[in-house]
Each structure stands twice: as structure tokens, then as C-alpha cells.
Amino acid sequence: MSAPILEMRGITKSFPGVKALSGVDLTVRPGEIHAICGENGAGKSTLMKVLSGVYPHGSYDGEILFEGEPAAFKDIRDGERHGVVIIHQELALVPYLSIAENIFLGNEQTRRGFIDWNDTLRRAKTLLQRVGLRENPQTPVSDIGVGKQQLVEIAKALSKEVKLLILDEPTAALNDEDSAKLLDLIVELREQGISSIVISHKLNEIRQITDTVTILRDGRTIESLTVRQTPAHEPELSEDRIIRGMVGRDLDHRFPARTPYEGADAGELALAVEGWTVRHPVDHQRTVVDDVSLTVRRGEIVGIAGLMGAGRTELAMSVFGRSYGQYVAGTVAVNGRPVVTKTVPAAVEAGIAYVTEDRKRYGLNLIDNINRNVSLASLPGMRRRGGLGGFVDEHHERQVSERYRASMNIKTPTVFEQVGRLSGGNQQKVVLSKWIHADPEVLILDEPTRGIDVGAKYEIYTVIDRLAAQGKAVLFISSELPELLGMCDRIYTMAEGRLTGEVTRAEATQEVLMRHMTQTRSTGSKS
Amino acid sequence: MTTTTTPPRDPSSAPPPAVRSAGALLLDSMRSNMRQYGMLIALAFIVVLFQIWTDGTLLLPNNVSNLIQQNGYILILAIGMMIVIIAGHIDLSVGSLVAFVGAMSAVMMVKHDMPWVLALVLSLLIGAVAGAWQGFFIAYVGIPSFIVTLAGMLLFRGLTQIVLEGQSLAPFPDGFQNIAKGFIPEMGPYTQYHNPTLLLGLATIVFLLLREWRDRKRQLAFELDVLPTGLWAAKCVAMTAAVVAFTLTLASFHGVPVVMLIMCALLLVLGHVMRNAVVGRHVYALGGNKAAAKLSGVKDKRVTFLVFVNMGVLAALAGCVYAARLNAGTPQAGLNFELEAIAASFIGGASMSGGVGTVMGAVIGGLVLGVLNNGMSLVGIGTDYQQVIKGLVLLAAVGFDVWNKRKVGR
Numbered sequence: 001m002s003a004p005i006l007e008m009r010g011i012t013k014s015f016p017g018v019k020a021l022s023g024v025d026l027t028v029r030p031g032e033i034h035a036i037c038g039e040n041g042a043g044k045s046t047l048m049k050v051l052s053g054v055y056p057h058g059s060y061d062g063e064i065l066f067e068g069e070p071a072a073f074k075d076i077r078d079g080e081r082h083g084v085v086i087i088h089q090e091l092a093l094v095p096y097l098s099i100a101e102n103i104f105l106g107n108e109q110t111r112r113g114f115i116d117w118n119d120t121l122r123r124a125k126t127l128l129q130r131v132g133l134r135e136n137p138q139t140p141v142s143d144i145g146v147g148k149q150q151l152v153e154i155a156k157a158l159s160k161e162v163k164l165l166i167l168d169e170p171t172a173a174l175n176d177e178d179s180a181k182l183l184d185l186i187v188e189l190r191e192q193g194i195s196s197i198v199i200s201h202k203l204n205e206i207r208q209i210t211d212t213v214t215i216l217r218d219g220r221t222i223e224s225l226t227v228r229q230t231p232a233h234e235p236e237l238s239e240d241r242i243i244r245g246m247v248g249r250d251l252d253h254r255f256p257a258r259t260p261y262e263g264a265d266a267g268e269l270a271l272a273v274e275g276w277t278v279r280h281p282v283d284h285q286r287t288v289v290d291d292v293s294l295t296v297r298r299g300e301i302v303g304i305a306g307l308m309g310a311g312r313t314e315l316a317m318s319v320f321g322r323s324y325g326q327y328v329a330g331t332v333a334v335n336g337r338p339v340v341t342k343t344v345p346a347a348v349e350a351g352i353a354y355v356t357e358d359r360k361r362y363g364l365n366l367i368d369n370i371n372r373n374v375s376l377a378s379l380p381g382m383r384r385r386g387g388l389g390g391f392v393d394e395h396h397e398r399q400v401s402e403r404y405r406a407s408m409n410i411k412t413p414t415v416f417e418q419v420g421r422l423s424g425g426n427q428q429k430v431v432l433s434k435w436i437h438a439d440p441e442v443l444i445l446d447e448p449t450r451g452i453d454v455g456a457k458y459e460i461y462t463v464i465d466r467l468a469a470q471g472k473a474v475l476f477i478s479s480e481l482p483e484l485l486g487m488c489d490r491i492y493t494m495a496e497g498r499l500t501g502e503v504t505r506a507e508a509t510q511e512v513l514m515r516h517m518t519q520t521r522s523t524g525s526k527s
Numbered sequence: 528m529t530t531t532t533t534p535p536r537d538p539s540s541a542p543p544p545a546v547r548s549a550g551a552l553l554l555d556s557m558r559s560n561m562r563q564y565g566m567l568i569a570l571a572f573i574v575v576l577f578q579i580w581t582d583g584t585l586l587l588p589n590n591v592s593n594l595i596q597q598n599g600y601i602l603i604l605a606i607g608m609m610i611v612i613i614a615g616h617i618d619l620s621v622g623s624l625v626a627f628v629g630a631m632s633a634v635m636m637v638k639h640d641m642p643w644v645l646a647l648v649l650s651l652l653i654g655a656v657a658g659a660w661q662g663f664f665i666a667y668v669g670i671p672s673f674i675v676t677l678a679g680m681l682l683f684r685g686l687t688q689i690v691l692e693g694q695s696l697a698p699f700p701d702g703f704q705n706i707a708k709g710f711i712p713e714m715g716p717y718t719q720y721h722n723p724t725l726l727l728g729l730a731t732i733v734f735l736l737l738r739e740w741r742d743r744k745r746q747l748a749f750e751l752d753v754l755p756t757g758l759w760a761a762k763c764v765a766m767t768a769a770v771v772a773f774t775l776t777l778a779s780f781h782g783v784p785v786v787m788l789i790m791c792a793l794l795l796v797l798g799h800v801m802r803n804a805v806v807g808r809h810v811y812a813l814g815g816n817k818a819a820a821k822l823s824g825v826k827d828k829r830v831t832f833l834v835f836v837n838m839g840v841l842a843a844l845a846g847c848v849y850a851a852r853l854n855a856g857t858p859q860a861g862l863n864f865e866l867e868a869i870a871a872s873f874i875g876g877a878s879m880s881g882g883v884g885t886v887m888g889a890v891i892g893g894l895v896l897g898v899l900n901n902g903m904s905l906v907g908i909g910t911d912y913q914q915v916i917k918g919l920v921l922l923a924a925v926g927f928d929v930w931n932k933r934k935v936g937r
Contacts, residue, residue: 320822321822321824323821323822344821344822344823344824344825345824345826347824348824354822356819356822361816361818361819362818362819362822363819363822364816364819365811365812365815365816365819365820365882366815366816367815367816367878367882367883368811368812368815368882372808372811372812375808376808376812376820376823376825377823377824379805379808379809380805383805390804390805391799391800391803391804392803392804392805392808393803394802394803395742395745395746395749395751396749398749398751399749399751402751414752434823
């Protein structure tokens with residue numbers, strides 16, 4: 001076998017409080033398509049950022065050999081000069097510039113200091129032919145679809161004399177047809193001698209096109225598997241084999257013992273969603289949540305498992321005041337009564353609370369203090385009765401925030417500390433406090449333990465358990481399967497916007513869930 | 528973190544607050560209000576500087592009165608502008624709106640002999656409508672406030688010239704002029720001092736002390752952290768001394784100017800609204816993180832709309848005060864007022880990205896500019912250099928804040 005084009009040895013990368021990668025090895029041979037698999041948070045994207053120079057040399061430990069030479073990329077452009085180009089999941093194109101301008105952005109074709117438009121257009125045309133995109137290079141990027149934009153990104157990579165192309169979830173936003181086209185192109189590039197690393201959750205795609213699969217778990221390399229492509233294109237490596245590698249670990253978190261709710265109304269339906277269907281806010285052709293029906297009972301913790309892009313957050317946010325997408329159909333009932341949750345205040349009024357997965361963007365006012373963040377969703381209830389026409393009682397407000405500081409164990413010198421200065425775990429406790437104090441019937445928790453350390457995770461689990469024990473209904477969205485298995489009474493699985501399974505606590509294993517979660521339209525029953 | 532085994536405590540058993548050192552408490556409250564304390568100190572420094580430089584003219588009773596009346600309308604605008612900026616917007620139209628409302632009041636009173644009280648009320652109404660007009664486009668149509676109010680700047684300036692037909696209208700009735708030039712009337716026996724002003728000063732002291740005492744009592748009842756008794760007493764004494772000094776200064780001239788009464792009312796009411804009313808809190812939340820505020824149930828459109836209606840009313844009030852001070856409605860009134868108000872807000876602690884600032888800060892920022900103006904005029908610095916200096920002060924104030932934040936935030 002030929003010498004590897006890329007060797008990464010013992011890559012270790014830490015962020016404050018979290019070790020994202022510890023001693024990862026990766027070897028890519030020339031002219032191969034190499035897949036990297038792993039659960040969300042396994043370290044795939046971090047590894048690729050280390051490789052492409054997003055995290056510069058020196059900010060990680062370990063060694064990278066590219067074409068046999070030690071590589072020490074200072075930044076992305078340095079990496080690109082050596083032929084390593086990364087295409088991120090969120091495309092980095094400027095919408096109002098033309099295809100040609102985007103391809104040569106930062107790498108303008110100039111003559112005597114001015115842009116040579118003839119050369120630019122001619123070269124753009126050649127590149128577009130190579131990626132099989134028949135568009136005028138002068139078309140603005142905003143006028144072409146996502147699938148074609150992805151091809152423009154690849155053309156841009158080709159313009160930089162790419163030797164190793166990294167694609168992060170390249171087909172996540174594409175429909176089946178565009179995906180197939182893109183995968184064909186990657187295979188074609190291999191024939192031209194360009195190696196690729198593909199990060200993907202779609203196991204069927206991996207089996208179709210890749211030569212080798214490396215599996216990461218918890219920031220470590222678990223194994224590298226060879227996918228032998230027989231002439232009949234019938235791969236030997238099964239999806240189950242990959243799944244086992246992705247999830248096969250001992251439970252390394254502890255969970256509090258569940259306290260059952262013993263109220264008279266235990267087991268009654270608290271939340272019932274019927275036929276919920278939502279389209280993408282911009283691309284109205286795409287159905288993001290497709291005919292989802294689910295229930296949560298009082299005192300019950302119900303999980304939703306799914307890979308990135310499965311539509312879990314979109315489901316939750318659209319139910320919560322139609323905060324996402326374009327509503328098409330579906331009903332919501334709380335405690336058996338149908339409710340209309342058209343706006344956030346209406347949803348809150350109906351007894352629904354949603355704790356976002358992105359606390360910094362959607363959950364907190366980072367420049368304000370803990371006190372005011374906790375009270376934000378329940379200010380009307382904090383008004384002083386009588387007297388001067390309903391002003392917020394600051395003392396009562398402070399009493400409330402002090403109470404949550406104690407009960408949630410928010411580690412801070414004072415409740416007047418800016419929320420932006422707290423650690424992730426403590427920020428999450430502030431968001432939870434805000435919604436717990438709003439006293440909802442149903443709490444939708446979206447990735448409540450994302451990006452926080454193990455100790456704080458346990459505390460969050462305890463809070464969730466306490467809420468269920470008080471008779472609240474909890475809908476628990478998470479990408480961490482052990483967490484769902486440890487906490488939930490029932491787990492729904494979603495893939496491509498649809499519910500693909502419902503598993504009770506007794507039946508649930510990581511393998512079962514992962515099978516349901518990867519049951520995409522193209523792999524499952526072809527309907 | 529090693530707290531894996533400690534489950535959170537039950538919420539009903541909140542522990543008594545830890546006894547913390549006075550210094551730590553003081554530092555805490557200082558740090559969270561760094562910008563405002565900084566500006567208060569800067570204001571004090573500027574006052575002392577010019578007091579020395581002008582050989583004591585700056586704080587002579589008649590100059591203090593003058594200072595207040597000179598800056599009243601800018602302070603009124605600054606309060607409104609501060610709220611607009613906290614909400615994450617900007618209003619460039621207030622200068623033109625000042626001129627337009629001044630012109631309309633002149634038309635009503637000078638041309639149509641309308642009673643001044645009625646004209647004043649109608650003027651404020653015009654301001655509210657103008658604010659609603661702009662607020663509609665900003666909140667409900669979604670046009671950026673910069674553009675809507677830039678259009679408003681042209682629109683209201685044009686309307687002013689149309690209404691006035693390019694000429695000034697004067698004079699106003701005495702009652703109306705009093706809004707800007709008058710003082711509260713003297714009463715009672717001759718005491719060397721202005722009696723009602725003394726009473727107002729006394730009332731202010733009683734009010735402030737009562738509030739302090741009540742707050743402290745409630746904080747103690749709720750077992751919250753409080754300042755140690757000694758420090759708290761010192762704070763009360765300092766506050767009382769400041770009010771006494773100010774009252775005596777005003778009382779030894781004509782007493783409290785009417786504008787100051789209006790200002791204090793605004794400061795009190797809007798300060799309370801921004802701090803303690805639900806809508807005020809929602810303004811902060813909206814400016815701090817619009818997406819999070821919406822997901823917390825803040826009615827973003829309505830709040831934004833109200834903020835601009837409020838700005839419109841305040842601009843109208845400033846317009847009346849300015850017209851009354853000039854004793855004329857003129858087409859060129861209010862030129863660059865929007866810039867002064869914006870500068871005052873930023874000096875007083877607003878942030879370009881919204882979510883930060885206080886009504887009190889706007890007043891402090893406005894006073895910094897006002898004292899600079901007045902002091903520099905007294906020592907005979909030309910308006911050319913005055914502009915240069917004011918520009919540098921604005922740059923320094925915001926620059927200090929940016930630097931301070933970066934240092935703290937690392």
C-alpha cells in the first residue's frame with residue numbers, strides 16, 4: 001500500500017473544563033474516501049478543525065503528518081495552501097456575490113493589482129464543469145439551491161489545488177437527489193486523485209462511497225474499519241457493525257434514581273401533540289417536521305432521540321409559540337384541553353415551557369444579571385398587588401432568585417453577577433430556574449446538558465427528576481443516548497422530521513435507538 | 528467540579544445569606560454599575576475643575592439655575608433616547624421633531640390664540656402620533672430604526688418649514704414661556720431663601736431617607752444581603768448633604784426652575800418604569816437578546832412600538848420647552864439635538880448593541896455635556912474648540928468602557 005497522505009497521531013485538544021479529543025489517531029491513504037463516524041459530541045468536528053487549521057498549530061497536542069511532512073498550519077489559509085480544504089456544514093458563501101466571485105473570494109484572479117474578470121470567469125467555468133454544475137458563473141449564489149451551493153463550495157475548494165477535501169455533513173441539508181449527485185462527485189474526485197474525509201451521520205451513504213471508516217467516541221479513536229467495495233458494490237461492513245462501534249461504551253455517567261409521581265392525577269395525559277407538521281421557514285418545499293404525534297403523561301419523562309437535523313428542535317420550537325418554521329397542520333392539548341400556541345405568551349399561558357438547546361442565543365440575556373434572567377418569564381406574576389399600579393416587586397424578585405441560587409446550586413458570588421460570566425453548567429441552571437419559576441405543566445428540555453461538565457450534569461438530572469416527581473410532564477430532547485436511557489420512561493426516535501419509533505424504558509438499548517434514528521427514507525422501507 | 532454526589536437542596540430551605548464583608552459588597556455594587564459610577568466621578572471632576580478654573584462662577588446660584596434651564600430640553604431628549612438605545616434602536620429624528628412640535632405650538636398659540644395649556648397638551652399628542660408613526664414602521668413593518676428615523680428627520684424638518692412658511696412665529700403667552708424660563712412662585716415670609724424650594728428640598732430628603740429605610744427593612748425581612756449599618760448611615764448622610772447643598776444653592780436665587788421640576792418628575796417616573804415595570808424590564812431583555820426575550824414571552828413588537836411613542840412624547844415636550852425658551856417657533860430649531868441626546872446616552876452608559884443603561888445615566892451624561900458647555904463658555908473657550916473637546920470626551924467615555932469591559936471579560 002502507498003504511504004498515507006495524512007497521519008494524525010495522538011491528537012489531544014482541550015477546552016476550558018472539557019477534553020474534546022484525547023490521543024486521537026487518524027490515517028488517510030491517498031485516493032481514498034475516509035468516513036468519520038461518531039455520536040454528536042464525539043469530537044469529529046473538533047478533529048477536523050484541528051486538521052484544517054481552524055485551531056492553529058500549538059493549540060493542540062499531537063502530531064500531524066501531511067504527505068509525509070510534519071504539518072503545522074497557522075490558520076485555515078495556511079492549510080489551504082498545503083492542499084487541505086474544509087467545507088463546513090453551514091456553507092460559507094456570500095449570497096449576493098456571483099458564483100465566480102464566491103469561488104475566488106480571498107483568492108482573486110488579478111492582473112496588475114486589479115481583478116481580471118475574463119480570467120476569473122474562464123476559470124470559474126472550467127471548475128463548474130469539473131463539479132458538473134451547469135450554471136452561469138455570473139449568477140448570484142442566492143439564486144441557486146442549497147445543493148448547487150454545495151457544488152460551488154467544492155468548486156471553490158478545487159480552485160485552491162485541493163489534495164485532501166474535508167466535508168462536514170455534506171448532505172445534511174440536501175434532498176435525496178442532490179445528495180446522490182454530491183456523492184457521485186466525491187467518488188469522481190477520487191478518480192482524479194483527490195482524497196476526501198467525510199463526516200456523516202447517514203450510514204447508508206457511508207457504506208455506499210467510503211473506503212475506510214474511522215469511529216470516534218468520547219474524543220478517542222475506537223477503530224478503523226475497511227469497507228471493501230466488491231465489484232457489485234455490495235459492501236461487507238454492516239450498519240449494525242458501525243453502530244456498535246459508535247455507541248458501545250459503558251455508562252460513564254450516573255443518574256439519580258427516579259422518584260415516581262404519586263399524585264391522584266398521575267398517568268393522565270399532560271401533553272398531546274397530534275399530526276404536527278411544519279415546513280422550513282425559507283424553503284417552503286422542505287417539510288422539516290412531518291406528521292408527528294406524541295404524548296407525555298403527568299410525572300413522566302419522555303425522551304426524543306435523533307441525530308442532528310432530525311427535526312427535534314424544530315418540533316419543540318414550533319410547538320412553543322410557533323417559534324420555528326411555517327406551521328402547516330397539527331394540534332396541541334395540555335391536560336386534555338386543546339390549546340392554541342400561536343405565540344410564545346399563549347404557549348406559556350397554556351402551561352408549556354421550552355428550555356432551548358442554544359442557551360446563549362435563545363435562552364439568556366448574557367449582559368444582564370442572574371436575578372433578572374430568572375424573573376424574565378414570570379414578571380407579570382411578580383407585580384405588587386394594589387398600590388402603585390402593578391410594578392415589579394424587586395424584593396420579591398430577588399428572594400426568588402436567591403431561592404433558585406440555593407436550590408439549583410448556582411455557583412456565583414451574588415445573584416447580581418452577569419450571566420455571561422458564569423460557566424455553561426451554571427448558565428443552564430439559570431435558564432432552568434427561569435422556566436421552573438414560570439410554573440408550567442409541560443417542560444420541553446432541549447439538550448439540557450449540552451456543553452456542561454459531568455458534575456453539573458448530575459445536578460441537572462436531579463432537577464429534572466424532581467420536576468417529574470412533582471407531577472410535571474417533561475419532554476427531554478437529547479443527542480446523548482445514555483442520558484436518555486438513564487432518565488426517560490419512554491423514548492421516541494426521530495429521523496428526517498418523522499417519528500421512527502417509540503421505545504419503553506425496558507426495551508430501550510443504544511443499539512435499538514440508533515437503528516431507529518438512522519432509519520432514513522432511503523434505508524428504511526422505501527415508501 | 529466535584530459536586531457529583533451533592534444533590535441540590537430543597538428550595539424551601541434557602542439558607543440565611545452569608546455575612547460578607549462591607550468592602551466586598553461595595554465592590555460588587557461598584558463593579559456592576561462601573562460605567563455609572565465612573566461617569567458620576569467624571570461629572571464631579573469636571574464640576575470641580577471648572578469651579579476652580581472659573582474662580583467659583585460655575586456654582587454660583589444664578590449660573591446653576593442657568594445651567595439647568597440651558598440643558599433641560601437636551602436632558603429630556605436624552606432620557607427618551609436612552610430608552611430607545613436600551614431597546615437596541617436609535618432615533619435620529621428627535622431634533623426635527625423638536626422643531627416641528629415647536630412650530631405647531633407656535634401656530635396654535637400665536638396664530639390661533641389657543642390657551643397655552645390646551646396647546647401644550649395637543650403638542651404632546653402630536654409627539655405621540657409622530658412616535659407612533661415611526662414605531663409602526665420599526666416594530667410592525669420591520670424597517671430598521673436608523674432608516675425610519677432618518678426619513679423622519681427629513682420629514683419633520685420639511686413639515687416644520689411648511690407649517691412656518693419659512694418664518695419664525697412669536698411671541699408666546701407668558702404662561703407658556705414659564706415652562707422654560709420660570710421658577711416656582713415664592714410664598715410665605717421673607718427668609719433670605721426661596722421658601723417653597725426649601726420645602727421641596729426637605730420633602731426630597733424625607734422621601735429619599737424613607738425609601739432607603741423601607742428598602743433596608745424589607746431586605747432584612749427577606750434575609751437578603753444589606754450594607755453594614757455604618758456604611759448605610761454614611762450613604763444616607765452623604766445623600767442628605769448633597770440635597771441640602773443643592774437646595775440652598777437654588778433657594779438663594781429664584782428657587783427651583785419649572786424645567787427642573789419636569790425633569791425630576793420624568794427621572795422619577797421613567798426611572799421607576801424602566802426598573803420596576805414589566806414593560807421596562809422587557810425593554811432591557813429585548814435589547815440584551817431579542818431572540819431570548821421573544822422565547823421568554825416578551826411581546827417584542829408592542830414593546831418596541833411603545834418605546835418610540837414614548838420618545839415622540841418626550842421629543843414633543845423638549846420641543847415645547849425649547850420653543851418657550853426661545854420664545855419663538857423657528858424653522859431651524861433643534862438642529863443637531865439628536866446628536867447631543869445620543870452622545871449624552873452613550874456618555875451616560877448606553878451600549879451600541881442595546882440592553883444596557885439607566886435613565887439616571889442619561890441625565891448624568893447630559894449633565895457632563897451641559898457642564899462642559901457652560902464651563903467652557905465661562906472661561907472663554909470658543910465654540911470651535913468646544914466641539915473638539917466634546918467629541919474627545921465622548922470618545923474617551925466610550926473608549927474607557929470598552930477597555931474596562933475587555934479587561935474584566937478577558
